[in-house]
Amino acid sequence: MTRLTEMMNIGKEMEAKLCSVDIDSAEKLVEIGSKRAFLRLKDAYPNVCLVHLYVLEGAITDTPYNYLPDETKKNLKAFSDQYK
Numbered sequence: 001m002t003r004l005t006e007m008m009n010i011g012k013e014m015e016a017k018l019c020s021v022d023i024d025s026a027e028k029l030v031e032i033g034s035k036r037a038f039l040r041l042k043d044a045y046p047n048v049c050l051v052h053l054y055v056l057e058g059a060i061t062d063t064p065y066n067y068l069p070d071e072t073k074k075n076l077k078a079f080s081d082q083y084k
Contacts (some may be wrong), residue, residue: 002026007059014055017041030060035079042083050080 004015007026021040023029029037034056041048051065053076058065068076 004029004059008062009055009058009065014052017045020044026059029056034060034076038080039083050077053080 002025004010004018004024004026005012007029010018018024018029018037018041021037021044023032023037023040032040034053037056038048038053041052054065054068054073057063057072057076058068061068
């Protein structure tokens, strides 16, 4: 099992939040996907925002979140906007 903090963009605070919603490894985050993980976090932490979704996607794709492709960011923003 790979620790979440070994993934791109995931610090200790994000790791703690993910663990609190039963995502306790890198493998589990990849399996669940950024969007479902985001929804779990959003339920537990209402202040979770679009940047968190970018961070999750970047972790899964091993990309710094601010370097995600524009098309990916557009898709993630449209998804996030549904849950404001």
